[in-house]
Amino acid sequence: MTRYARRDMKPSSFEYLAPDSLESALASMAQYGSDAKLLAGGQSLVPAMNFRVAQPALLVDLNGLAELDTIRQSDDGELRIGAMTRQRRLERDPLVAQFAPLLHEAMPHVAHPQIRNRGTLGGSLAHADPAAELPVVTVALGARFRAQSADGQRWIAAGQFFHGLFTTDLTPEEILVEVALPALAPRTGWSFMEVARRHGDYALMGVAAWVTLDERGICQQARLVYLNAGDGPVDARQAAQLLQGETPSPASIEAAAAIASENEMAPVGNVHASVAYQRHLARVLTRRALMQAFERAETDGG
Amino acid sequence: MSKSHTVSVTVNGKRYERQVEPRALLSDFLRHDLGLTGTHVGCEHGVCGACTILFDGQPIRSCLTFAVQANGHAITTVEGLARSQHELHPIQQAFWEAHGLQCGFCTPGILMTIVPFLEENPHPSETEIREAISGNLCRCTGYQHIVDAVKLAAEKYAKRDA
Numbered sequence: 001m002t003r004y005a006r007r008d009m010k011p012s013s014f015e016y017l018a019p020d021s022l023e024s025a026l027a028s029m030a031q032y033g034s035d036a037k038l039l040a041g042g043q044s045l046v047p048a049m050n051f052r053v054a055q056p057a058l059l060v061d062l063n064g065l066a067e068l069d070t071i072r073q074s075d076d077g078e079l080r081i082g083a084m085t086r087q088r089r090l091e092r093d094p095l096v097a098q099f100a101p102l103l104h105e106a107m108p109h110v111a112h113p114q115i116r117n118r119g120t121l122g123g124s125l126a127h128a129d130p131a132a133e134l135p136v137v138t139v140a141l142g143a144r145f146r147a148q149s150a151d152g153q154r155w156i157a158a159g160q161f162f163h164g165l166f167t168t169d170l171t172p173e174e175i176l177v178e179v180a181l182p183a184l185a186p187r188t189g190w191s192f193m194e195v196a197r198r199h200g201d202y203a204l205m206g207v208a209a210w211v212t213l214d215e216r217g218i219c220q221q222a223r224l225v226y227l228n229a230g231d232g233p234v235d236a237r238q239a240a241q242l243l244q245g246e247t248p249s250p251a252s253i254e255a256a257a258a259i260a261s262e263n264e265m266a267p268v269g270n271v272h273a274s275v276a277y278q279r280h281l282a283r284v285l286t287r288r289a290l291m292q293a294f295e296r297a298e299t300d301g302g
Numbered sequence: 303m304s305k306s307h308t309v310s311v312t313v314n315g316k317r318y319e320r321q322v323e324p325r326a327l328l329s330d331f332l333r334h335d336l337g338l339t340g341t342h343v344g345c346e347h348g349v350c351g352a353c354t355i356l357f358d359g360q361p362i363r364s365c366l367t368f369a370v371q372a373n374g375h376a377i378t379t380v381e382g383l384a385r386s387q388h389e390l391h392p393i394q395q396a397f398w399e400a401h402g403l404q405c406g407f408c409t410p411g412i413l414m415t416i417v418p419f420l421e422e423n424p425h426p427s428e429t430e431i432r433e434a435i436s437g438n439l440c441r442c443t444g445y446q447h448i449v450d451a452v453k454l455a456a457e458k459y460a461k462r463d464a
Contacts, residue, residue: 009325010346013304016324016370046366047347050327059324063371088360112437114351114415117360118367199436 011049018061022068022148025175028060030150034172036060040084040123043115068122068177071095077183083122083176087134088113090121100181102141102190102210106133109192112200122176125161128168131202131228135162137192138179139233140208140225146178153177162232187213189297191289194227195281197272203228204273205281209289211243213297219243224256224290226282229265236260239286248294257286311372313338314382322369329353331369332379340380340410344439351438354411355379361415380410383417392458393417393451402451404442412438416452424459426452 019025029036037056039045040063048054062068068084071093079099081090090096091107110116110124110133124134125145138145138158145156147170161169170176194206206227212220222243226234239260246252261282269275306321313336320335329346332338332355344350346365353364356378383391390398393416403409412435419426419434426434431452432445440448 009323009330010327011325013323013325015304016307016368018370042366042368042371043348043363046327046368049325050347050365061371112351113419113434114354114361114363114437115348115366117357117362199433 010052011046012052012055014056015058016061017058018064020064022065022175022177025060025062025065026148026150026173028058029173029175032058032060036172038062038126038175040126041086041115041119043111043119043123044127044129045123062175073099074180079181079183081121081179081181083120083125083178085121087111087116087119087121087124091116099184100141101184102192102208103137103181105190106137106192106208109133109194109196109200109203109206115200121179125179126168126170126176128162128164128166128232130165130230130232133192133194133203133206133227136206136208136225136227136233138181139235140210140223141181142223143182144180145176146180147174148177149174155180159235164231185212187215187297187300189213189293189295191292191296193285193289193292195285204270205229205267205278205285207282207285207289209286209293211248211290211293211297213248213294216247217298218245218247219294222256224260224286226260226265229267229278229282231266234265236264238264243290248290253287253290253294256290257283260286307370307373309369309373311374312376314378320369324368324370326369327365328355328367328369328372328377329364331372332364332377335369338379338381342407342410344407344411349439350408350411351415352408352411354414354438356414356418359418361418378414380413383413391417392462393420393455396455396458397448397451400451400454401447402443403448408438408440412440412448416455420452420456420459424456424463426456428453 036058039059039061068082070082072080074080087110097104124132143158156169189211191209194203196203208225210223214220222240224236224239239256242256261279267275267278309322310319329343332341342352344352348363348366354361355364431449
């Protein structure tokens, strides 16, 4: 083995397991629990390890589990996506483009191609970064997550999954194995928009809008979910409530944008954007995203 | 020290087998274990793109992957681009001609990003080129000459394929 200078080893020492089946991965998690960390794409975990912010004693590498790299449609029209599906595949998959257009639209905003080639859907969700796109999109879509442990499995609604900054509903023994996206209802429109300093950077503010109209053009259901606006995906329910039961109009859109950006989020600001500027972005993006989403719903997704 | 693992990997068409500690990054493995120092390390947390390599044909950050994870995979580094010491790869030639580099530190990562990009998109617009290199930092050129070099490379590809 080559002798490295001490300075050449960024992460601290850990043991490494590469199970070749989900069963064996679950057995490892049952045995080691919180001493172990799951390695999916590694695009957030490895930087944290390089900084030694994260120093797990054991890594259980999920990259050998081809059974978790799947995209299929169930009989009831749900899109079922394995947790180890690479983000690059999501971006290019025709089923995703057709049946989860909001996800398809958000994908190019997820970092850079070099990151998406490794990064996975499940990894991003389990990491629960409030600035990430995928948690926001899954909450907007009303997705469900399947978590498995050696003892069994359970489904968790996306809205209940994210507990706050980098924390989720998963127990240390559980593995997020699958994401189910509900079937696309008729007259549904969507929009994903964000403002980042450069393409692929973490966004200063971003919104996922998801609306469904009835046959008379009245808004039946609306969801507005924001990234970088709090300690997790921020679901602006009051704003959505304002839109539901109404025919979309510039006034209702403006009212929703105002209430979401002023009352329903708690952005913290950073060196590139003050809180006031983040709220301003949220207001403008909401207006634009809702206009686009309603337009798409009116033309039935066209 | 944790238990070492055997890594058997193909790099630029050549098969290597080495013992590694799990925490060895793929970028350091390429540089220190295999002596392939063309892959540069800048930030080592996935921001600068200098360590970009091809992993089974797709560009990835080698500083965000452990060497042990490369077991059984095929890697291409910048050393694998030119056919010989005397003949540059068309994209390298384009960077040379269009002054697509100054200090050259970011160049290997940019080349390894651009090679698969032009294979998938042989006639990119300037916007597409700028998006493609958005994950690679360059502190010298201001990017203009890099964009010019990618355009020139695309022309060279088109001529070669004509």
